[in-house]
Amino acid sequence: MxxxxxxxxxxxxxxxxxxxxxxxxxxxxxxxxxxxxxxxxxxxxxxxxxxxxxxxxxxxxxxxxxxxxxxxxxxxxxxxxxxxxYIPGKSFRQLLKEKRRFSQGELIRYGMQICSALNYLHSQNPPVIHGDIKPANIMLTPQGNICLIDFNISFFLDENAVLGYTDGYTSPEQYIIALDKESERSIGKYAKIDEKADLYSVGATLYHLATGKKLSGYKDRLDREYLAERTSEAFAQVIAKSVEIDPKKRFQNAFEMFLAFQNVAKKDWRYQALLRRQKAVRFGLLIGMAGCLAIGGYGIYRIRAERVTEYNRLVAQQEEYRENKEYDRQEEVFEEAVRILPTSLESYYQNACALFEQEAYEDCISFVEYDVEENEKLNLMQERMADLYYLAAESHMELEEYEEAVEAFEKLFQRGGFHQVYYRDYAVALAYNGEENEAEKALNEAIDLGLGEDSVYYTRGEIKKSLGKPEEAVQDFRNCIEISEDAKLKARAYVLIQDLYEEQGRDLDQREILNEARNALPMENQMLILQRLVEVDLKLAGKSGENSYLKEASDALLTVIDQGWDSYDTYNNLVILMQKQGNLSDAETYAKEMLEKYGEDYNIYKRLAFLEIDKQEQKQNRQRDYRSFEEYYEKAKKWYQEEQKENDTDSEMELLNQVYQQVVSGGWLSE
CATH class of the missing domain: 3.30.200.20 (Phosphorylase Kinase; domain 1)
Structure with a gap:
């Protein structure tokens, strides 16, 4: 090709x-x-x-x-x-050709990274065997980390496939099985290849990197003395164990080999000498303390274990309350959890999530910056810190504070939060902050970490939106919606298309895209869609006077209430819509529900007063009774005077005053 x-x-x-x-x-x-x-x-x-x-x-x-x-x-x-x-950088084969020398510290770090990758591959079900670890298949990236490329996919997909071999790096069992398949006569020593074959290849590869000499075959014994001279006896011990001919004598898994590399420094003779000196000094003290520790040690351990168990129970309870939107109870449990184990971040994370879910974005940011970052009891190097910075970054995004969002994302990455979604949203923050080139780089990082094609389209749409290219942005969001199976991501794409149409004054297109979303998304992802649809319908009804828009808005609000997503504004809008459509009985029912749910205030009594006026006007003059209207009006006026803020007026209350005066002057009420 x-x-x-x-x-x-x-x-x-x-x-x-x-x-x-x-x-x-x-x-x-x-x-x-x-x-x-x-x-x-x-x-x-x-x-x-x-x-x-x-x-x-x-x-x-x-x-x-x-x-x-x-x-x-x-x-x-x-x-x-x-x-x-595609992984940028140079392979270790290239580096060996360039006569690159590696320190023991570098080799340990590379060994640990390779073992980390292998532990992940071998932990899959079924295990993924790389099958071809050698310098040519290990990249050193510009960031100084390794990437293990070209693992043998055909062997994983086809159990009858045969792994090849590369002299100097391939394990004895893999070498013999490959020869057996090529030979007319069976050699028949090994039945299968497993994870330990990869560990042999790691050892052989690191031996080559450390000494510059390649093993000529699995029967070739490594020069352990020369390897120890170039590194240390402890490092040579790890490599020697990994290249044992008998797989049973090697490390049993990649994690065991990872720990061996981690402990190389501790086995170094200089470290051991230091320990011996320290041990001699401390020996007398330890003898005296031994009795006390024997008596108290188990009790301390048991107390700590009980505290951790109770803390984990409380965190699980926080999460449950969050899911049920019982945020006050969540906060109470948070305070209890922090008292029991003040050094752990998990309860803080749950509380930050609760603030974010309530759209208390400023409070969420303040919580992370002060309650967490300034808390001397907390270890900020815990993994959860990256997730907390993500919530802070997303809160800044919601507040359109893009520069601050970028700063929060950068703190996140300093804490090791290398996740595709983080880079995706970082790219969006950069784009809105006017950093187009950096946004593209962040998007490429997200793609390298496995960002799905639907998310790529979504992010490109956000970038185009930030650059003032609405038509291209809409097309990218459309592509995301078409291929995505992620309902949350699709909902976000629909909302952003509606935002673009709103900026262009395309009211009918807004309604169309929101109704499309309503039909396409599962109910649990429709809350924001329904809220937006109500706003658009009210605007269209105001312009056209058509009742069909009011009916659609009412139905949307009833769905919001049925799903438990309602708020004060939901009921308030529903009462107004029902009244405009002449459904006075339903309007009154929801106004009274509102009163029961949210308590007394002037606005609810104002709504009830206006409803009474409409109800009486539908009757014959002799049948009218304005006593309920008067009662609602007096309560509205009383609460309005109590609640009214400085320079804060409500034009509807002024209208209600005029209506009241008309009722009085018409003789419907006795003064």
């Missing part, structure tokens, strides 16, 4: 990157995502991607900092291709 060729409507080949036992690798351009990707044609037996749906889904859902993202699988002319994110 030559450069410039197109593979399907989505991918354009840029150039061939290489070819090996696993397949042919190309650099390609993804037209919809607008980014470079790696496209690999899998060699070996052909298989149906549709028949391997479970395995394919496992691979596409892989998401780890030190692995490329599997973006897609294609079957074209019976050939299977994988699409992965």
């Amino acid at each position: 030559r450069s410039g060729n197109e593979l399907s409507d989505t991918y354009q080949i840029i150039r061939k990157l290489g070819e090996g036992g696993g397949g042919i690798v190309y650099l390609a351009y993804h037209k919809r995502l607008r980014k470079e990707v790696v496209l690999k044609q899998i060699k070996g037996k052909r298989f149906s991607v549709a028949d391997k749906r479970q395995e394919v889904d496992i691979l596409k859902n892989l998401n780890h900092s030190y692995l490329p993202q599997v973006l897609d699988f294609l079957t074209i002319d019976h050939e299977v291709y994988t699409v992965m994110s």
Whole structure:
């Protein structure tokens, strides 16, 4: 396949990157995502991607900092291709050719990162075996981290496929099984390849990086003395154990090897000498303390365990109250949880979520900046800190404080919050802050972390909206809605299309897109849609005088009440709409419900007074009775005088005063 060729409507080949036992690798351009990707044609037996749906889904859902993202699988002319994110940087094979030397600290860090990635792969169900770890398949990114590329997908998708081998890095069992498949006579020593084969390859690779010498084969013994000279005896011990010929003598899993790298410094002879000196000094003190610790230690442990158990119960209760919108009770439990375990962030996170959900955005920001950041008891390096900064950033976004939102996102990333959604929303904040180029970079980071195509369209729509390109933005939001299965994301896209139509004064288009959303989204995602629809219908009714808009708005408000999303304004608007449509009985019913639910205030009595006027006007003169109107009017006037703020007037109250004077002057009431 030559450069410039197109593979399907989505991918354009840029150039061939290489070819090996696993397949042919190309650099390609993804037209919809607008980014470079790696496209690999899998060699070996052909298989149906549709028949391997479970395995394919496992691979596409892989998401780890030190692995490329599997973006897609294609079957074209019976050939299977994988699409992965493109990883910038240099392979360790290139670095070895450049005579790059690596310190022990660097090698330990690389080893831990590789083991972290392998632990993640091996923990999948079924486990994903990389099968080809070597310097050429480990990238060093510009940020100084590794990325483990080109894991053997064909072996994962087809249990009958055979892993190849690379002299100097491949485990004995993998080497022998591969030869067995090639041989006419069975060699027959190993039955299968498992996770320990990858651990052998890690050790062999790090041996090459540390010494500059490659093992010539699995029978070649490593030069442990030379390796220890270049690093340390503790590091050499880890590598020697990982390349044992017998898999049973190696580390049992990647996490065990990770811990071994982590403890290398502690096993260093200099560290051990220091410990011995410290131990001698402390020995006398420890003898005296031993009896006390033996008596009290278990009791302290038990008390701490009970506190943690109680704290976890309270946090779970906070979350339950949040979900049920019982925010006052949530806050009470938060205060109790903090008293029991003041050093943990989890209860603080639940409380911040509660503030955000109530749209108390300023309070949420203040809570994170003062109650959390300025709290000396808290360890701000806990993982939850990134999530708290995300809530602060999103609160700034809601308040259209984009510069502050960008700052909050940057704090988030300093706490290790590397998640696709964070980068997606960071890109949006940057765009609205006028940083278009940085927004594109953040979006590309999100894509590299596995951001779905629907979210990519959504984010591009936000960026286009911020740049004043409404038609392009609408198209991107439309594309998001068309392909997304995420109801929340679709709801956001619908609302943003309505915002764009509102900016252009397209009232009928606003109503149309909101009704489309109402029909397309599950009920639990319709709250904001219904609120927006009511506003648009009221505007259209005011312009046209058509009752159909009022009826639609009323139905929307009744749905809001049925779903438990109601507020004071919901009832207030519903009473007004019912009255305008002549449904006075229903209007009165909802006004009285409002009074019972929210308590006395002048506005509710004002509504009831106006309803009484309309009710009496429908009667014959001799049947009219304005005593209830007078009662409501007097209560409205009393509460209005109590509630009225300085320079704050209500034109409807002035109108109600005029109506009252007309009723009095007409002789309907005795003065």
